[in-house]
Amino acid sequence: MVSGMTVRGTAALGAVLLSVLAVPAQTATAAPAGDGDASVRAGAAEDLAAPDVAGLREVLRTALTQGAPGAMARVDDDGTVHEVAEGVADRTTGRAIANADRFRVGSVTKSFSAVVLLQLVDEGALDLDTSVNTYLPGLLPDDRITVRHVLSHRSGLYDYTNDMFADTVPGFEAVRNKVFSYQELVDLSLKQPLGNAPGAAYSYSNTNFVVAGMLIEKLTGKSVQSAYKSRIIKPLGLRDTSYVHPRTTIAGRHAKGYLPPDVPDGTLTDSTEQTVSWAQSAGAIISSTRDLDTFFSALLRGRLTSAAQLAQMQQWVPVNSTQGYGLGLRRRDLSCGVSVYGHTGTVQGYYTYAFTSKDGKRSVTALANTSNNGTVLNTMARTLESAFCGKPAKAAPAASARVAAPVERYEDVAPGIARD
Secondary structure, eight states: OOEEEEEEOOOOOOOOOOOOOOOOOOOOSSOOOTTGGGGGOTTOOOOOOOOOHHHHHHHHHHHHHTTOSEEEEEEEETTEEEEEEEEBSOTTTOOBOOTTOBEEOGGGHHHHHHHHHHHHHHTTSOOTTSBHHHHSTTOSSOTTOBHHHHHTTOSOOOOTHHHHTSSHHHHHHHHTTOOOOHHHHHHHHTTSOOSSOTTSOOOOOHHHHHHHHHHHHHHHSSOHHHHHIIIIIHHHTOTTOBOOTTOOOOOSSBOOOEEOOSSOSSOOEEOOSOOOTTTGGGTOOEEOHHHHHHHHHHHHTTSSSOHHHHHHHTOOEEEETTEEEOSSOEEEEOTTSOEEEEEEEEETTEEEEEEEOTTSSEEEEEEESBOSOHHHHHHHHHHHHHHHHOSOOTTOOOHHHHOOOOOOOOOSSSTTOOOO
């Protein structure tokens, strides 16, 4: 188990070779929230307090008391690395969880998919404000749904996972080994009408990033696996990151995932092995804390897209008073006034928070090997406070007044199903 270890060194990111065309920034179709365009200032420096490693450990220990078998976090702070881990990766053997373990990242996959599509915008193969049906004729029921609407969760497309996982464990077991086509998943969504007019409102839906995967494969003529590997994984040297759909196993050292039932009774389902075919380009990537820190740092430092497309990625649509959603990217505003950028991820048995600072110089990825546990989900969000805000000031107001982030009521899976 790695416990509060600090090491020094700089991780060399591989050069990303992009065919970049001069593409003017598009005007956002929804008013930006929060820091808006200020968040994409090139080279903007941040004066962040030192990470609170002891506080980070306390967050992880709290998650264990709430039902997580294990929890871990890694902070990459401009060359200094802090790793903390508590609990077990495997309940059967008792092996301690460690940051060397791979895991399923869930909806963090959406940021990978968005990057590929924005690279295609840079290459002149895609336009964000063109109808999806222009590229995939007849796929969607409304020609007004644009690529931008899909990437910002404003298409109105129904999230089929609300039906698929209305009952968590039975729903999971029904699809654990099933292989879906993208079209089958879209068809499941289209059994329900659009929830709102295209562009009208933010409404999180996994269907959007199934469509994103279809766009990637249509425009590149290759699988999403190939696109992730050639455009992101290999250039950045992400040695623990893979997309193996529909293979069910995780290669190498990894943390097992544990899924509790909807009614707590002490029973946990080992959900590690599954196709994740129900998600694919919306949630099937496998990675590690190191690799996700590297990925989001590279993204915010402008190493994966042009500056113009990074700016597009950060045109925020309001989610709530302290969160915005761009194009496959989340913004979270912390209690100390710092905003951080990345994505959350939920897949059966795993909760992930992966975020970086505005300048990409400090990143944190935190993982608990459980899901369907709203208490743990909320607790793990506090890793961001410890990593980016540092130790609370002694004279600060009561914690209830200081912490700006609202309670996480929904997950990235079945977001329309409210659970305790």
